Amino acid sequence: MNQEYITANAWSIIEDDFDKGRVKSSESLFSLGNGAMGQRANFEETYTGDTFQGSYIAGVYYPDKTRVGWWKNGYPEYFAKVLNAPNWIGINVTVNGVALDLNTCKSITNYKRELNMKEGWYERSFTAILPNDVEVNVSAKRFLSLTHDELGVINYKVTPVNTKAVIEFSPYIDAGITNEDTNWDDKFWDILSVTEADQQGFISSKTMKTEFHVGTYMQSLVFVDGQKQNLKPSVTQSDSELYYKYTLNVNKGEEASIQKFAGYVTDMNHKTSQLIDAAKTVLKESINLGYETLLKQQKDAWASIWDMADITIDGDVKAQQGIRFNIFQLNQTYLGKDERLNIGPKGFTGEKYGGSTYWDTEAYCIPFYMATKDQNVARSLLAYRYNHLDKAIENAEKLGFTNGAALYPMVTMNGEESHNEWEITFEEIHRNGAMVYAIYNYVRYTGDFSYIPEMGLEVMIAISRFWYQRFNYSQEKNKYVMLGVTGPNEYENNVNNNWYTNYFAKWCIEYTMLCLDKVKDGYSDDYNRIVGHTKLNDSELDKWQELVNNVYLPYSGKYDVYLQQDNFLDKELIPVSELDKTQRPINQKWSWDRILRSCYIKQADVLQGFYFFEDHFTEEELERHFDFYEPLTVHESSLSPCVHSIQAAKLNRMDQAYTFYLRTSRLDLDDYNKEVEEGCHITSMAGTWMSIVEGFGGMRVVNDTLSFEPRIPKEWDAYSFKVNFRNQVVKVNVSQKGSTFEVEGNSTLSIILNGEALKISPSQPVKA
Template sequence: MNQKYILPDPWSIIEEGFDAEKVKSSESLFSIGNGAMGQRANFEEDYSGETFQGSYVAGVYYPDKTRVGWWKNGYPEYFAKVLNAPNWIGIKVSVNGEDLDLHTCDQVKNFRRELNMKEGYYRRSFQATLQNGTEVMVESTRILHLDQDELGVINYKVTALNKDAEIVFSPYLDGGITNEDSNWDDKFWDTLSVSEADHQGFIRSMTMKTQFHICTYMQSDILVNDSEATPAYTSEKKDQYLQFNYKVNISKGDTATLRKYAGYTVSHHHKPDNLVNAAKDAINAGRTMGYEGLKASQAEAWSSIWEMADITIEGDVEAQQGIRFNIFQLNQTYLGKDARLNIGPKGFTGEKYGGSTYWDTEAYCLPFYMATKDHTVARNLLVYRYNHLQKAIENAEKLGFSNGAALYPMVTMNGEESHNEWEITFEEIHRNGAIAFAIYNYVRYTGDISYVAEKGLEVLIAIARFWQQRATYSTHKNKYVILGVTGPNEYENNVNNNWYTNFTAKWCIEYAASEIDRLKQDAPAEHTRIMEKTRLSADEVTQWLKVSSNMYFPYSEEHNIYLQQDGFLDKELITVADLDRSQRPINQYWSWDRILRSPYIKQADVLQGFYFFEDHFSQEELERHFDFYEPFTVHESSLSPCVHSIQAAKLDRMEQAYTFYLRTSRLDLDDYNKEVEEGCHITSMAGTWLSIVEGFGGMRVRDGHLEFHPRIPKHWDKYAFKVNFRGQILKVTVSRQGNSFELSGSEPLSIKVKGETKTITPSN
């Protein structure tokens, strides 16, 4: 049973009442970030109960040595993972000589925390009675600033309720941090220096092996009843730790406040020997604006994001809260400012999956960023993969491929494969298809054909070469087959002729060949340059097409469907409806052997192909395949409900589409998979956006034009979203009374609505 303790609210994530059992889950749900750094919602004051401390810096990683029982040729040597970074949020609090700790307080009441998504801050408040009898009220507000993205600020207020109080605030920096998911308990950070000067503190650290340099810094101001105070302070310095101590005496009813300006400066943007000076600049900029100024500018920055990215839903608060939570977390994770960065499946909310780049980015996230931001943001995601092309070629070479064939990694930080499960690393090769499809999807949506000539075609050629070499000619079938793979359904490993993989291979080859032909006609000079650079001949392309035109696809005449893989019908075909609920999720109760022999599907597999390549199939074919495969799908991947929601909506099965939508939008808020304490599912959140825009809204791009087939769940009165289509902003509103379209732009826009062509004129 999913948990439901988050209060329904259209703009905020709210928890009321302190429950130690929910602390780690809430640390994930209330996480904050600004694209450059982020952190779990750990308490600032000490907490001796169970907690998962986590602070992360975008692009900073460590190659943790792979831990496997035995080694295989081609295995990645390292598992690159996001690092738990030095902690700057900490503020020890002592009240009349006793440390404030919610785990040891005699009583905690009126506990409340709120993630305000509209204005971009995290606030927590509570009343506590300490064992010494002192009652205090605490309110803490934390901001990671979007514009000054090296800077965070904490406004920590303590009010004495029942007696006078001596408050000691001890803000600190802690560089002695480790990862919970370390393979070998290696030391990830080397502390280079700990220094202080005039209320300012700095810890200079460097990652082992990768040699990323960061400076973690802080400066604090003290206020009493909102007036600045200047108490004397002492400092405590250790090898990896720095703490300042400020003593404030307040009368009953008075409030003492500590404002902590802190964050990271990183060698991505500064020379290592200038990090401390850069930190001083960040402190000065933050204190010049002040807490209220930073809070106001943060609200303004988020207002600008919401103006474009918001989806409004009337009549269903939980659905509204769900989609805004997903949009908020996506923007906290990645803003497209730096082409060196990408989108980890957990973002800044946890360490699982190593914080690395998966095929999720191309398959699920790219459409969100294309439609809600300037197209350059999505282009940066493609450039990220282009910049890793040589590494992808090297990854393929390690597995025995040649001639510039590329296999993009399943998991990466720098282009090298760093996944350490053989059935994924070697066999889940369909990820190559998502890289190619993203190029097609980007060009289709933005009309930016220049990308293919500049960078994209080189990637497509390398991927086509891989597929041509990976296919095997079967004299028995007189077809090309692809053996020993894992499809999107990771509950089947080492299968032959996964339909999705085979179809993807065929499509990739034919798309690459068509783009080569197009470039030869439209840009002959670029065509010649690329053919020479890649040493590609017309004869080689002919060999590709020989494979793609004669690809084998497993098919059942009995069921009139494509088979997920050759042996799927050999399984005992018991549907999920007949599966004992006590055995769910099966990945937590069954052996892997039992899972592999079962018919159960982790996420869309054949239906993933019908989603990507829908123009190749009829509505009737989709319906047959949906009816066959969905009953065997356990949806134990976060990426599963969104695709099924889109397909159900296309089939006009709105109740089912709505159920899947609610599951994908509230996957973490209601903890469907019983794992949110490990972090939120950031990349699948883009699928939530797709469920509304492509599912209920029915948005597609065909022949350079937008098409819509709007539908509305019975639970909703109205919904609306905006898309940035080739520089023009189109707002789509769907209600029970009908549909409306509002255009902000310079030229009329021709669209299709349920097959009928409409011309929308700008309203501005």
């Protein structure tokens, strides 16, 4: 049974009662971020119940030394951990000397959390009776500023209901924090100083080993019934904490409130010696602007994002809430302002997976950012990998590859491989293909081929060299084979000739050779530079060509499908529908040995290849493969339902497409995998966007032209979305009665609609 405590609402995530058992889940779901920092929705005041404290700074990490019982050459030396950063949200509250703590209150009523996605703020409110029988109304609103991305703001209000009260607010910053996950219980932070002056508090700290310097800061204003109080607080500090205490005497029904301005400054953006000065500048600007102005700026900034990124769904509130939650979290995680940053699979919502960059970015996220922002954001994500090319070559060298071959990491912060699971680190090498596909996808969508001679071709050559060396020639098959890999389906490890990996590798080399010819013809200076640098020659290219002409792709004549791997048909093919429901999810119920011997597929594998290379196959081939593999797929990866939704829509199986859409869009809201307390699945959220735009909307790029084959689930009255295609914004409206296409700006745009070429002129929508 999935959780269903989140109230259906088109623009907000709402929890309307307090349950100690789901505090950690809600901390994930109500998380905030602004691309530069983020935090789980921990309570500001003391909470002695079960909680998962988490505040994070983009790009700041620690290389936690790998912990295994054995060691093999090439094994990653560390796992890159996103760090739980110093806590700046804390505001301890006492009422008549008794701590406000929802774990110890006699009663809690009128409890409500709201994450307002339209305006970018989070608010919690409740009525509580404390152990001393004082009844209080409490509300706390919080946001992380998009316009001042080093700043967070809290407005915390307490009103005594049944008596006058002495209310103490103790805002604090605390650098004595630890990660939920650590291999060796290492100390991640070194606290350098704790200082305060003029009611401004600062903690200077640095990460161990990586030596990121961070300044955590705060300043607060206090009010009674909206009137600012000029109080001098008491100060308490230790080697790791700094507390102020403001004491307010309030009558029954009077509102005591505190506005806290706080956040981080880092040496990624400022000189180390000037961090405190930088924090003081942020505080001065934010205090001068004031809470209400900052909140209005926040609302305006989010309105601008939603104007381009929103997807509307009429007639299905849960589906509407799901897609907006996904879009909101993607924008909280990454805004494309800093090419040093990338998109972690948990974003700022938790620490699982280390918070590092996976192949998810290239396979799932780039299309979302390309279409809802501008091509420069996607280009920055590609440049991130180009900037790590030397490290990718080093990664391959550690495994014995030569001649500039590159293996991009499964997990990274700085380009080095830092994944700790053997079967993934060494065998799940299909990630290399995603790097090349992202370049291809970018060029196809934006028309910007210039990226390839500037940066992309060097990446493609290095990856092609890896693939060439990773294949070996089989005398038995008279073909080139690839042994000992793990495909996207991680429920099969160390298999031979995973079709997806073999096909992807073959395509990568073919696309590289195609681009080499285009660069040679049109960008001769770049071509000479690249060939000179890489020492690529005709002899090597001839060997590549001979390989791609003879790559082995496992196939079953009996079922008329490509086989997931050589021995797939040695398995007992029992559909998932015949599995006892008490055995699900199998990754929590079965031994790993049993999973590996089963036919069950964690996520799209062969079908992932059919998604990427849809135009290589007929619709009949897609249908045949879908019917063979989907019944064997348990969808226990967050990345699986979106691909199947897109393909089901392509096959006009709208009931199935809709079911998969709901699962991907509400994966976290309904906690399908029973793990949301660890954080949200940020990268799969981009797949949710694709399931509407590419699935239901049928959007593709065909011969440099935007193409649509719109369909609509019977559960919806209508839906709409916008895409930015080559600097022209197209708005698509689909209803049960038909479709409308509009183009913004002053230029006409050619599109293909259901196979027919059309032109859209500004102010002249096309209806179909």
